[in-house]
Amino acid sequence: MPTYVTTPIYYVNAMPHLGHAYTTIVADVYSRFRRLCGDDVRFQTGTDEHGEKIAEAAAKAGETPREYVDRIAATFRETWPLLSIQPDYIIRTTDADHVKTVQDILQQVYDKGDIYFSEYSGLYCKGCERFLTEKELVDGKCPDHQVEPKAITEQNYFFRMSKYQDWLIDHINSNPEFITPERYRNEVLSFLSEPLEDLCISRPTARLTWGIPLPFDQNFVTYVWFDALINYLTGLGYPDGPDFETYWAGAEHVIAKDILKPHAIFWPTMLRAMEIEPYKRLHVHGYWNVDATKMSKSIGNVVRPKELVDAYGVDTVRYFVLREMSFGLDSSFSGDAILARHNSDLANDLGNLFSRSLTMIDKYAAGRVPERDSATLLTPDDRELMSAVSAMVVQYCENMDAFKFHKALQAVWEVISLLNRYIVTNAPWELAKDDRLADRLHTVLYFLAESLWKITLALGPIMPATAEKMAAALGMREQFAAAVIEDVQEWGEIPAGTVIDKGAQLFPRVDKKGAASAPVAAKVQGKKAAKAPKSDQEPEPALGEGLISFDQFKAVELRVAEIVAAEKVAKSDRLLKLTIKAPEERTIVAGIAQHYNPEALIGQRVIIVANLKPAKLMGIPSQGMVLAAKELLADGTEKLVVTTVAGDVAVGSRVA
Ligand code: MSP
Numbered sequence: 179m180p181t182y183v184t185t186p187i188y189y190v191n192a193m194p195h196l197g198h199a200y201t202t203i204v205a206d207v208y209s210r211f212r213r214l215c216g217d218d219v220r221f222q223t224g225t226d227e228h229g230e231k232i233a234e235a236a237a238k239a240g241e242t243p244r245e246y247v248d249r250i251a252a253t254f255r256e257t258w259p260l261l262s263i264q265p266d267y268i269i270r271t272t273d274a275d276h277v278k279t280v281q282d283i284l285q286q287v288y289d290k291g292d293i294y295f296s297e298y299s300g301l302y303c304k305g306c307e308r309f310l311t312e313k314e315l316v317d318g319k320c321p322d323h324q325v326e327p328k329a330i331t332e333q334n335y336f337f338r339m340s341k342y343q344d345w346l347i348d349h350i351n352s353n354p355e356f357i358t359p360e361r362y363r364n365e366v367l368s369f370l371s372e373p374l375e376d377l378c379i380s381r382p383t384a385r386l387t388w389g390i391p392l393p394f395d396q397n398f399v400t401y402v403w404f405d406a407l408i409n410y411l412t413g414l415g416y417p418d419g420p421d422f423e424t425y426w427a428g429a430e431h432v433i434a435k436d437i438l439k440p441h442a443i444f445w446p447t448m449l450r451a452m453e454i455e456p457y458k459r460l461h462v463h464g465y466w467n468v469d470a471t472k473m474s475k476s477i478g479n480v481v482r483p484k485e486l487v488d489a490y491g492v493d494t495v496r497y498f499v500l501r502e503m504s505f506g507l508d509s510s511f512s513g514d515a516i517l518a519r520h521n522s523d524l525a526n527d528l529g530n531l532f533s534r535s536l537t538m539i540d541k542y543a544a545g546r547v548p549e550r551d552s553a554t555l556l557t558p559d560d561r562e563l564m565s566a567v568s569a570m571v572v573q574y575c576e577n578m579d580a581f582k583f584h585k586a587l588q589a590v591w592e593v594i595s596l597l598n599r600y601i602v603t604n605a606p607w608e609l610a611k612d613d614r615l616a617d618r619l620h621t622v623l624y625f626l627a628e629s630l631w632k633i634t635l636a637l638g639p640i641m642p643a644t645a646e647k648m649a650a651a652l653g654m655r656e657q658f659a660a661a662v663i664e665d666v667q668e669w670g671e672i673p674a675g676t677v678i679d680k681g682a683q684l685f686p687r688v689d690k691k692g693a694a695s696a697p698v699a700a701k702v703q704g705k706k707a708a709k710a711p712k713s714d715q716e717p718e719p720a721l722g723e724g725l726i727s728f729d730q731f732k733a734v735e736l737r738v739a740e741i742v743a744a745e746k747v748a749k750s751d752r753l754l755k756l757t758i759k760a761p762e763e764r765t766i767v768a769g770i771a772q773h774y775n776p777e778a779l780i781g782q783r784v785i786i787v788a789n790l791k792p793a794k795l796m797g798i799p800s801q802g803m804v805l806a807a808k809e810l811l812a813d814g815t816e817k818l819v820v821t822t823v824a825g826d827v828a829v830g831s832r833v834a
Pocket residue numbers: 185186187188189190196197198200201226406407408409432433434435436437464465466467472473474
């Protein structure tokens with residue numbers, strides 16, 4: 179089905195920052211994902227160039243509005259390629275076709291009787307470019323701009339928005355996905371539980387000339403929101419362009435919560451008055467904050483996308499924003515967080531897995547993807563891997579479609595971790611020592627290559643350059659260009675004999691130096707030296723596959739802990755919630771419910787990983803991991819035995 183993905187059109191009174199970059203990256207990722215699903219997609223972004231704010235910014239810069247908007251619109255346009263964002267169309271509200279469409283629509287709605295002339299007194303916030311209701315104020319100020327709105331009385335034109343209130347409530351109620359996530363849908367419904375006022379849609383030219391003149395009264399220009407929202411139609415060539423016919427039914431708008439009301443209330447009612455079907459979905463995300471404050475030019479805490487790209491590379495930036503923010507909720511930006519994601523998730527988990535796997539295919543299969551041995555049975559490890567990959571595809575698709583990007587990525591990283599374990603358990607370097615095990619060795623290497631190919635396809639929409647590099651290294655460059663999501667579901671996609679290129683190094687590590695003070699001051703370690711490794715150079719680890727250095731071991735903090743309470747986790751067959759002392763008290767959720775009665779564990783002294791990053795399991799925060807031995811039984815099931823400490827040793831002692 180054709181899909182039309184849009185971002186807000188950004189005001190040109192500020193340079194692009196991480197907030198603008200985030201929305202536009204999300205729209206780009208979603209567009210690429212829909213294309214991977216075989217959809218015909220049109221993706222549009224643009225700039226909002228009329229209104230009081232822009233006129234003022236131009237005056238301040240000593241430029242005419244036209245000079246000013248041309249200059250800033252160009253900086254937005256130039257930012258997108260730096261972030262690998264590829265819109266199909268970039269609209270500007272000063273484009274001649276847009277001006278004409280807005281005027282035609284105004285005339286049509288006016289002729290219909292849904293625009294009328296009246297006097298209005300209200301509290302006007304220049305930052306929001308709209309009148310605010312008393313209820314919206316916090317301590318008498320606009321909560322977004324921290325200024326007291328100005329009391330204004332003037333004659334203006336009004337759009338009969340109230341006429342469409344009941345229709346809108348019905349529409350939202352009967353289309354649960356119209357506004358997502360649900361919290362914003364509820365917010366809109368709660369707002370609509372009070373009578374809706376009509377919308378003032380003009381500004382007298384005595385006060386503002388930088389706008390589109392009303393076709394029926396030259397003494398007024400259009401209110402900026404009435405002008406701006408229509409961009410979504412102009413970009414499709416409305417009313418006569420063929421793209422409007424093709425794409426409008428699949429319109430999906432992406433915005434942040436600051437502009438929820440114009441998109442969830444003004445826009446659908448405007449469309450109704452124009453007799454156009456409402457858009458399909460509105461996706462609303464939270465704010466990127468810095469130290470709990472919304473990132474904005476006026477506060478002066480902005481993070482520039484270009485600086486981040488220079489320090490970490492474009493794909494790290496794209497991965498980071500999607501992995502770090504739960505779509506819908508606010509997120510805090512910090513240099514430490516992006517550094518940790520780069521080094522841990524990308525350089526370590528993904529990068530090492532990839533280079534390690536390719537090195538082994540190079541070394542043990544003469545650089546060609548080997549054939550899977552179909553004569554012998556699959557091991558439980560192979561089966562676990564195959565079902566984990568199938569589960570990944572399902573979760574990936576569901577979560578990408580629902581804009582839960584962090585969850586889609588978690589699903590991919592579960593397979594990455596599993597593959598790292600698969601390598602250790604199957605130890606190809608051991609298999610390679612015995613010619614009689616060559617078939618098994620080839621099967622293991624085949625599974626590695628196939629799984630990496632599936633990961634490559636899933637990561638394509640999020641990290642396009644990295645995925646392309648991975649595809650080329652796997653000898654699948656051409657297939658990558660034509661890939662569809664079904665390729666992730668099928669096994670046996672890489673033909674036996676495909677020549678791989680082990681030279682690819684995906685993510686050079688980034689040094690922490692200087693990253694703490696300035697958010698983006700991290701430097702790429704030995705940037706020049708880290709470029710393409712020489713072909714005879716062994717990728718990490720140089721110690722021999724499967725071995726870790728003493729330093730790596732030391733980084734894991736193992737401690738003796740005592741279990742003081744244990745209970746089953748509701749709705750889970752696998753999980754127990756343990757309260758342990760190590761010596762401080764903490765909660766650890768362990769996957770041992772099928773192997774232990776909770777009571778039997780109380781008083782046991784066990785070994786825990788004390789410095790594991792906290793995680794939530796079934797909504798319970800877990801701070802660490804209890805070590806357990808895993809025995810694979812003949813029937814393919816597993817037996818888990820928790821490691822206990824026999825000697826008399828104080829709780830909290832380090833294990834080394
Ligand atoms: N011009 C209007 C939108 C008209 S759309 C028909 C406008 N422009 S804006 O430049 O202020 O852009 C607001 C949008 O920028 C937000 O909705 C969001 O997409 C993005 N962001 C700006 N700051 C942001 C954060 N701090 N965090 C996340 N996104 C932010 O409103």
